[in-house]
Amino acid sequence: MSDLGGHALALSGLTKRYGDFTAVDRVSLDVARGEFLTLLGPSGSGKTTILMAVAGFVAPSEGAILLDGRDITPLPPERRDFGMVFQGYALFPHMTVAENVAFPLRVRGLSRADRDAKVRAALDLVQLGFFADRLPKQLSGGQQQRVALARALVFEPNLLLLDEPLSALDKKLRAELQEELKALHRRVGRTFINVTHDQEEALSLSDRIAILNHGKLVQAGAPTDLYERPRTRFVADFLGKSNFLEGTVRAVVAGGFGLEAGGTQIVVALPPGIDAPSVGARSVVSLRPEKVALLLDGDVADNTVEGRIAGFAYLGAGFALRVDVPGLGEVRATLPAWKAPIAPAEGLTVRLGWAAEAAVPVEEDGR
Amino acid sequence: MDGAYRPGPFGRGLAWVTALYLVLPILIVVPVALTDQRFLSLPQDGISFRHFQTVLGSAEWLGSIWQSFTIALAATVLSVVAGTLCAIGCWRISRRATDLVRVLMLLPLIIPSIVYAIGLYRYFGPLGLLDRFLGVVIAHGVTGIPYVVITVSTALAAFDPRLEQAARGMGASLSQTLRWVILPRIAPGIFSGAIFAFIHSWDELVMVLFIASRDVFTLPRRIWDGINENLDPAMAAVAVLLILFTLLLLLADRALRRRTEGG
């Protein structure tokens, strides 16, 4: 089961309109074999509609869905052979756990002996063999979730689709099941497509994340790429927290440029593959709060600014500071609590600094 | 999720056939009532309202309509007063003891009226209530109570009991609480119950067949005799008038519910 058993899926110009409302707007996306892809976006971003179109429950207005290069857009859901874990799990309440898991095999006409063996293997895979004869309502939320997974995997589907699989669980259980889900993906080696609005879940689970907003695909890439090099302001803001510094480009050199924002000169290093802006243009850069350091006398950094602490919060692992910087506005910084150089206090004047590589130029989102 | 699951052609077809089976036979009386012929048939050379004139010009039909109307009105008052008070009492007490009352309320809905009718025939004799206005009002009013209890109980289920406690806590007596706090809130439920109780009495035939004979001759009784004796288009005209009246009552009920839900 561990050879790259999955299949490749491609969306080409996928569009879904409901009357005047465009839920999904020309989304093109490739999902590689065996990949764990997460569709991430706020509610109403079209992520669930895309998943439902892939599953066959929503007919696209335009565009195509290709499985290993073959167009499957007109196929009804029952002919696609995709496993799906529904939000709230959708376990059949009148069937036992084993009967639920056997359902996809039964409708495919497998013999009882084959069915039993596969059901047992699937339940063992999610460590629920002991519960085979219980009814879904006798199981906890986490157990129900695992039954839904076993049911979606038992018929060795082409793809596994997950619609907010962890959203009904409490926080601690969610973290546990995230790890299990990741391990499961490695064990079965199939292509998984997951939908969520939880950015932490997306970052920890996925090989790749596709970020959606207002029905459009904004950016797709590996979690570290998206986090470190967000292409737009929306991506930087939705995935983690960010400061945004706006200003005018004053100088461009090889591998970087200088920005004048509210009277402060800022140097920004350009990540590879991104074109330098032209001199005189408006530009916005994203600066993650954890990349801003609090400087003591004598410390140096590529960029330094001075301001007054407007407020702070102690978060256990660190301090979150809001610093009023004349001209720039409010700059947020998070410091590890165990090595904070000073005890923060409101009204205290501090010096902040960050490296040229810390800030990333981002585009303003259309709309 | 659009197109997730829809009935197949067989299910859909059967549903349509059933809907037509339910509605069409009722509508058929309309053209029959408008026939220009003297016997039950569809209009041949044009429509005519003369069968309506026959009905509305007949002292017998008008007398029965009036009698049915007054009986239904009186029976409705009886059902609404007793039923509303009972529903409020059950709602507030809400103990096992009231389960008995609830079961009692169900009996008139499930025990066939023929059983009750023959019972009344014997029971009303010594009381002098046979063929009396009051006798029919009691029979219809008592059997109408469950309709009011059900609609008022439904309205009360959506009513926060703490409002009542707050009113009593501020010094309102039981009757003041009833009049100023509870009744205004459940008025739509009472009105629905009143409409159902009214229709129940207005349409009721089986009891009337046994406990009334000459002096009390309600509209259903006259229709019954008409169907059994002379099937003429005047009957269809009566049927149309009845259908219109029932629809009017149901529309009133709907409009009132919509208004209270909207506000």
Added chain:
Amino acid sequence: MSAAGRASAGWWWLILPAFLLLVVFYIAPIVQVLAISVTEPEPGLGNYERLFTSGAVQRVILTTLRICVITTALALLLGYAIAYAITLATPQAQGWWILAVLVPLWISVLVRAFAWVTLLRRQGLVNNTLMEAGLITEPLPLVWNEFGIVVGMVHYMVPFAVLPMLASMKEIDPRLLAAARGLGASRGAVFRRVFLPLSLPGVIAAGVLVFIFSLGFYITPAILGGGKTLMVAEWIGLQILDLIRWGLGTMMATMLVVAILVTPAIFSRIVDLRRIFGTGA
């Protein structure tokens, strides 16, 4: 008595009028019916012996049961189709479907029986149309027989069958149907393995309701049966009004009440009875 007990005593007075009315003017006459069945013409169970000895009594019971079973089966089938269509329809279409079910429910049963007579009698609209179209030469016997009774009774009962079934279908999570399709089930398999089993409690509740309503039905069988096919309710009326045989009539009335109370009790083991009456209004 505690303060709370005294406060609630006031509420008991509210129940009293309805309670007294029902006991004095409903329960008492019915208890009297039960009493007459064992006291007239002479005390004892003589009337009930007739259940085993009289061919006429047995015939009327068998006719009633046969018609009720047929009516229940047909009303369930047609009602299921409508409830199923309503459940899966769009909200706007749902309103129209429900209207088609509810309006007949409130139209006078006499009007409906009259409409069926108009349609089905020898010179009725159905026979006339078929003869004019040349499909038949002799009028079909469509009414004043068992066929006519069943047509009229099913027409009356379908709305009562729809309501409990609709209530139980509405509880079915539509995602289960989507899930079943996503797992590879065809439309037929989704219906057979998921929708039907989940709607079964509503079907049983509807079946019980329609069956017990049919047992004591008077007006429709009397008009559409034309006096030739007798069901128990009409037979009871005949015993009392025309033959003045109170003992026999009340005995049958008692059996009717027993059957109506026992049937739901049997099925209450399978299905929650509140399903049957919860949607009664």
